[in-house]
Amino acid sequence: MKSLEIKNLHAQTTDGKEILxxxxxxxxxxxxxxxxxxxxxxxxxxxLVLMGHPGxxxxxxxxxxxxxxxxxxxxDKRAKLGLFLGFQYPVEVPGVNFANFLRMAVNExxxxxxxxxxIAFRNLLLEKAKKLSVSDEIVKRMxxxxxxxxxxxxxxxxxxxxxxxxxxxxxxxxxxxxxDALKYIAKTINALDFPLGLLLIxxxxxxxxxxxxxxxxxxxxxxxxxxxxAILAAQIEKDGxxxxxx
Amino acid sequence: xxxxxxIKNAYEYGFHKPDEPSFKVPVGINKKIVEMISDYKQEPEWxxxxxxxxxxxxxxxxxxxxxxxxxxxxxxxLCYYNNPSQNKYKSWAKVPKNIKDTYxxxxxxxxxxxxxxxxxxxxxxxxxxxxxxxxxxxxxxxxTDTDTAIKEYPEIIKKYFGTIIPATDNKFAALxxxxxxxxxxxxxxxxxxxxxxxxAYFRINAKAVGQFERTLIIAEEGSYVHYVEGCSxxxxxxxxxxxxxxxxxxxxxxxxRYTTIQNWSGDVYxxxxxxMMIYENGVGEWIDGNLGAKVTMKYPSLFxxxxxxxxxxxxxxxxxxxxxxxxxxxxxxxAPETTSTITSKSVSVGNGRxxxxxxxxxxxxxKKSKSFVRCDALLIDKTSRSDTYPTNEVAEEDVNLGxxxxxxxxxxxxxxxxxxxxxxxxxATSLIINGFIEPIVRELPLEYAVELNRLINLSMEGAVG
Numbered sequence: 001m002k003s004l005e006i007k008n009l010h011a012q013t014t015d016g017k018e019i020l021x022x023x024x025x026x027x028x029x030x031x032x033x034x035x036x037x038x039x040x041x042x043x044x045x046x047x048l049v050l051m052g053h054p055g056x057x058x059x060x061x062x063x064x065x066x067x068x069x070x071x072x073x074x075x076d077k078r079a080k081l082g083l084f085l086g087f088q089y090p091v092e093v094p095g096v097n098f099a100n101f102l103r104m105a106v107n108e109x110x111x112x113x114x115x116x117x118x119i120a121f122r123n124l125l126l127e128k129a130k131k132l133s134v135s136d137e138i139v140k141r142m143x144x145x146x147x148x149x150x151x152x153x154x155x156x157x158x159x160x161x162x163x164x165x166x167x168x169x170x171x172x173x174x175x176x177x178x179x180d181a182l183k184y185i186a187k188t189i190n191a192l193d194f195p196l197g198l199l200l201i202x203x204x205x206x207x208x209x210x211x212x213x214x215x216x217x218x219x220x221x222x223x224x225x226x227x228x229x230a231i232l233a234a235q236i237e238k239d240g241x242x243x244x245x246x
Numbered sequence: 247x248x249x250x251x252x253i254k255n256a257y258e259y260g261f262h263k264p265d266e267p268s269f270k271v272p273v274g275i276n277k278k279i280v281e282m283i284s285d286y287k288q289e290p291e292w293x294x295x296x297x298x299x300x301x302x303x304x305x306x307x308x309x310x311x312x313x314x315x316x317x318x319x320x321x322x323x324l325c326y327y328n329n330p331s332q333n334k335y336k337s338w339a340k341v342p343k344n345i346k347d348t349y350x351x352x353x354x355x356x357x358x359x360x361x362x363x364x365x366x367x368x369x370x371x372x373x374x375x376x377x378x379x380x381x382x383x384x385x386x387x388x389x390t391d392t393d394t395a396i397k398e399y400p401e402i403i404k405k406y407f408g409t410i411i412p413a414t415d416n417k418f419a420a421l422x423x424x425x426x427x428x429x430x431x432x433x434x435x436x437x438x439x440x441x442x443x444x445x446a447y448f449r450i451n452a453k454a455v456g457q458f459e460r461t462l463i464i465a466e467e468g469s470y471v472h473y474v475e476g477c478s479x480x481x482x483x484x485x486x487x488x489x490x491x492x493x494x495x496x497x498x499x500x501x502x503r504y505t506t507i508q509n510w511s512g513d514v515y516x517x518x519x520x521x522m523m524i525y526e527n528g529v530g531e532w533i534d535g536n537l538g539a540k541v542t543m544k545y546p547s548l549f550x551x552x553x554x555x556x557x558x559x560x561x562x563x564x565x566x567x568x569x570x571x572x573x574x575x576x577x578x579x580x581a582p583e584t585t586s587t588i589t590s591k592s593v594s595v596g597n598g599r600x601x602x603x604x605x606x607x608x609x610x611x612x613k614k615s616k617s618f619v620r621c622d623a624l625l626i627d628k629t630s631r632s633d634t635y636p637t638n639e640v641a642e643e644d645v646n647l648g649x650x651x652x653x654x655x656x657x658x659x660x661x662x663x664x665x666x667x668x669x670x671x672x673x674a675t676s677l678i679i680n681g682f683i684e685p686i687v688r689e690l691p692l693e694y695a696v697e698l699n700r701l702i703n704l705s706m707e708g709a710v711g
Contacts, residue, residue, distance in 0.1 A: 051662075051666050052666075054658060054662065055658065075665040075666045076665040076669055076674075080668050091657065091659045091663045093677070093678060094681050095681030095683070095684030095685065096678070096680070096684075101667075101677065104677075105669060108668045142681070159667065
């Protein structure tokens with residue numbers, strides 16, 4: 001059984017500020033886990049640390065992907081082993097064509113004979129883009145350059161759909177989206193044509209109307225203070241995070 | 247995170263063939279050498295005089311006190327004329343094997359077949375091959391080497407040679423005028439549009455030689471031509487010198503685009519003077535890509551002498567370990583309603599250094615002129631360096647002048663983002679670099695754009711990871 005397992009993870013910024021103070025979590029393929037929590041609780045840091053961001057240092061604990069210790073691997077190696085991060089704030093990379101970049105990434109792991117030609121990839125990209133209600137113009141545009149907030153979020157999901165990882169961490173895919181965009185994103189995630197374990201980071205409950213989590217975790221001050229079924233999210237909606245302050 | 251770069255790992259054109267000159271002058275520079283070159287070429291007396299006068303200027307002028315470090319360039323240890331072949335050919339089949347093999351390896355004959363109107367190939371001091379497709383010849387276009395042009399079109403050469411860049415301009419323009427050999431002569435008659443590019447390829451083969459080609463382009467009224475040049479050389483441990491002079495005349499309403507992809511090996515001093523004189527409503531464009539050479543000093547210039555003349559310089563510099571690219575552009579506005587744009591993009595890798603040096607001058611009376619300068623620098627490593635030296639002299643009030651500059655480091659966030667999609671650090675870095683220079687690359691003929699991207703990818707593969 002494929003899994004993403006985080007064991008007692010402690011991480012700090014390169015200038016020594018401790019953000020994660022012992023996070024443990026196990027996600028199996030096919031499961032949807034949600035991490036909720038107030039701002040500053042460490043949600044985004046967890047996402048970045050899992051992907052191997054060079055701005056953080058892991059001081060304790062380990063990360064296993066499908067049983068393999070990936071704690072010390074560079075981001076590209078983690079990606080190749082099947083991990084994906086959907087960014088909260090995707091950066092713009094001027095002059096790099098979105099479609100060319102994504103084709104390169106999709107083909108990176110494939111044997112030469114299995115690699116998609118530019119035309120085959122373009123068709124695939126347009127098909128997926130349509131499902132997300134992303135304009136065909138996407139094939140001409142530069143990576144995230146001049147994208148609106150909503151377009152950036154959709155483009156992350158588009159990458160997820162084409163890269164087909166085993167596990168995906170989506171860092172607030174819902175923030176700044178209108179209801180229609182949110183629905184498209186949720187629909188695409190629910191209709192993915194490959195098995196996926198999902199770690200969904202969100203500040204709000206709103207997206208959970210469309211994507212039903214199997215488990216909900218509350219991350220507060222760098223620790224998971226409570227885990228439960230979907231019902232936990234509803235409880236938070238009602239009572240806020242205050243009650244979990246330990 | 248990164249290892250220092252050695253661009254030589256990636257330099258593919260570093261091979262050399264045996265040096266078998268049919269004639270060469272002794273090492274060093276003096277009046278006798280200048281006379282020997284002129285006599286060997288059986289030149290008319292007026293050209294010999296020009297050379298000797300220029301030699302005097304060269305002797306008197308000091309090395310430039312600004313720009314790159316030239317103190318290690320030993321002008322007395324170079325060979326100033328090395329002729330690989332007594333003949334010039336119009337068919338690749340007849341070109342001596344060693345020389346033809348070199349151009350085959352670089353891909354010149356193949357490119358000629360596919361997308362060029364004409365090709366010239368210079369090997370050390372002489373042009374060994376020259377060919378213009380008949381279609382253009384029949385329209386009166388002339389594309390030959392400058393030595394041949396002196397014999398066949400002496401009146402045109404006499405009229406224009408050295409008028410745009412006099413020998414007194416700078417020490418290396420003087421040196422070129424004294425010992426010049428080869429280069430292209432292009433003449434486009436009134437109203438003729440040469441719709442596909444002409445190309446010249448410059449190759450240094452022998453060790454410690456100087457290559458001093460002299461190029462003259464004349465575009466008559468309303469005509470159009472795109473001239474492309476490429477350069478490469480073997481890797482030796484001794485230095486070579488490439489000091490060209492390029493004079494371009496853009497007559498009223500004409501347009502000339504001059505594209506350079508310079509990929510000299512890391513032991514070549516590349517000190518080139520390039521200038522365009524642009525008349526009324528003419529358009530002159532320099533697209534200047536500098537990837538190779540140990541030291542480059544080159545500032546393609548636009549002299550906007552006619553009302554409504556327009557000019558553009560797109561300068562791209564890539565400085566890897568051990569390289570100093572001191573490049574930029576100049577725009578001199580001497581008439582009203584003239585427009586210039588200078589865009590410079592530089593990438594510094596390892597301990598490479600890229601300097602932008604530019605000048606914009608607008609004289610009194612050049613009313614309603616506009617100039618815009620933009621320079622962006624990208625630094626890859628902590629040891630990489632970039633400098634900007636802009637100069638503006640504006641004597642007219644009714645003008646519009648803009649300048650923007652930026653320096654950025656390869657962003658950790660960009661690198662992380664691309665790597666999180668499974669791209670290696672080397673691949674991610676070259677994507678960022680290629681993206682950064684994309685606004686210039688898209689102006690290149692497709693074949694060159696592809697080649698440039700490939701060269702950068704190759705050099706990054708040797709560099710990181």
